[in-house]
Amino acid sequence: MSDVPVELLPHLRRARDVADRNYAAALDLAALAAAAGVSKYHFLRCFAAEYGETPMQYVTRRRIERASDLLRATNLTVTEVCGLVGYSSLGSFSQRFTELVGMTPSEYQRTQAGLRIPGCFVFMLGLKSAIPEKPGDGGVAYRRTESPAEEES
Incomplete structure (x- = not known):
């Protein structure tokens, strides 16, 4: 305790x-x-x-976990994933990813086989609704909760 x-x-x-x-x-x-x-x-x-762990170590770990999900489940490039999880430097992202996962983001993406969600769906539907938070969360949600017209009102 x-x-x-x-x-x-x-x-x-x-x-x-x-x-x-x-x-x-x-x-x-x-x-x-x-x-x-x-x-x-x-x-x-x-x-x-x-x-x-410190708060910033926690944030870094959370970003890398999310990047792993995106690299495994989508056909987004490593550079796109880097930006989506909050990194502005591809070098910093790759270094942290390699430290925490044990392989580069590109290697990780190549080792992950399976159905991949097209990146255009991820951007169109929004990151949070398109990719499951954790492996095993079930199917991928392709449905928006609000239509664009409802968002404006």
Whole structure:
């Protein structure tokens, strides 16, 4: 059990949820600490004590997990996946991916056999609705929840 005060746990979970939902956005320590409602240094210490990794290590791992899903399930290029998961540098993305997965993104994509969703569907339907969050989540959802006309009103 960690030494994190129990009353802080819901705040840490809220910040982790923000990181999970917005992994592709430009997240930094200050933004996540603000979501938790505590100072960034206190947040950093408590998050690392509770989850065993720093907030930015968590965001990086989350981005690479999502990139793995995209590389496995779609026919998107490595460069497209890099941008979709929040990296602006292909070199940084490839380095982190290789560190965490054990092979380059291109090698990983080549080793994954199976049906691939065309990239145009991913962009047309939206990233979140087209690709399952985790392997085994079931089929791929090709249906939009709102029509473009409903979004404008």
